[in-house]
Amino acid sequence: MGAALIFTLTAVLPGCAVTPNEGGQTFRQRAHTQALTDITAEDVRAEINFGREVAARVLGRFPLLRNERLTRYVSLVGTALAAQSGRPELNYHFAILDSDSVNAYSAPGGYIFITRGALEMANDEAELAAVLAHEIAHVSERHIVKALNIHASDNSGAAGLGRMLGAGSDTARVAFMQALDQAVKILFENGYSQQDELQADRMATLLLVNTGLDPLALRRYLARVQTVDNKSQAINTTHPPSAERLESLDRLITEEHLIGLDMARNTTRFNRYVKTP
Numbered sequence: 001m002g003a004a005l006i007f008t009l010t011a012v013l014p015g016c017a018v019t020p021n022e023g024g025q026t027f028r029q030r031a032h033t034q035a036l037t038d039i040t041a042e043d044v045r046a047e048i049n050f051g052r053e054v055a056a057r058v059l060g061r062f063p064l065l066r067n068e069r070l071t072r073y074v075s076l077v078g079t080a081l082a083a084q085s086g087r088p089e090l091n092y093h094f095a096i097l098d099s100d101s102v103n104a105y106s107a108p109g110g111y112i113f114i115t116r117g118a119l120e121m122a123n124d125e126a127e128l129a130a131v132l133a134h135e136i137a138h139v140s141e142r143h144i145v146k147a148l149n150i151h152a153s154d155n156s157g158a159a160g161l162g163r164m165l166g167a168g169s170d171t172a173r174v175a176f177m178q179a180l181d182q183a184v185k186i187l188f189e190n191g192y193s194q195q196d197e198l199q200a201d202r203m204a205t206l207l208l209v210n211t212g213l214d215p216l217a218l219r220r221y222l223a224r225v226q227t228v229d230n231k232s233q234a235i236n237t238t239h240p241p242s243a244e245r246l247e248s249l250d251r252l253i254t255e256e257h258l259i260g261l262d263m264a265r266n267t268t269r270f271n272r273y274v275k276t277p
Helices: 002-010 041-061 068-082 116-121 125-140 143-148 170-190 194-210 217-227 229-236 242-255 267-275
Strands: 093-097 104-107 111-115
Touching (some): 041 093, 041 104, 041 143, 093 116, 104 170, 111 125, 116 217, 125 194, 143 194, 194 242
Parallel strands (some): 093 111
Antiparallel strands (some): 104 111
16 A cells, blocks of 8 residues: 555656746746755754754644554655655655644754644645645745754854754753744744745645646635634634735736646545545
């Protein structure tokens, strides 16, 4: 079952959309907005190490859903998306949080979490992928890393986070804990900046195209969340209002001529893994 599922999920990648726009860029090229040439291997290690600690804080708030079959399915969907994210140096990890709140979280370095409530809100695989792609975009664009100025060198705002997990000075450890607290506050209280959120929505939509999935899935999902008041409050506490996100997505869908693209939703497979007890 596992090998067949992997093949099915990744088989869409070689034939994904490569239609250029007027400037000659493909969807894949336009999905990435940040040049990573100035990021060193040490910076990446710092990002991963810091993200691992942030991920531990997430798991300190929510328990993992103990469903190996479902987690494997979510991981395979996420891995297919991550392969298009422009960060081949990262190994992405996906997990389901056992919470009925509707939300998803990402930690630097490739740690992606979706709540059980958010998963249950999806109607097909494309919508699940849309939620994961939004969080992957936060990682690939290094939104927390940039907000907190996380680098490996001692001239970073956090004074060499890459070495703080080792035998750093007391000052370095204090700086590390302060940066960690700030990252957790972004995830659970303040949220990302509106610019970062809308950028993640845009990238998520283009990642869907690149993996052969319905690019309207994120818009469908957000519109449904908006109509469920008792659940939408959870996601709207850490995200811009759904109405603003929908307006931004509508502009993107029009600009990129995404309406009418015949791409997969994979509803049957989604129901088999998510809706079937």
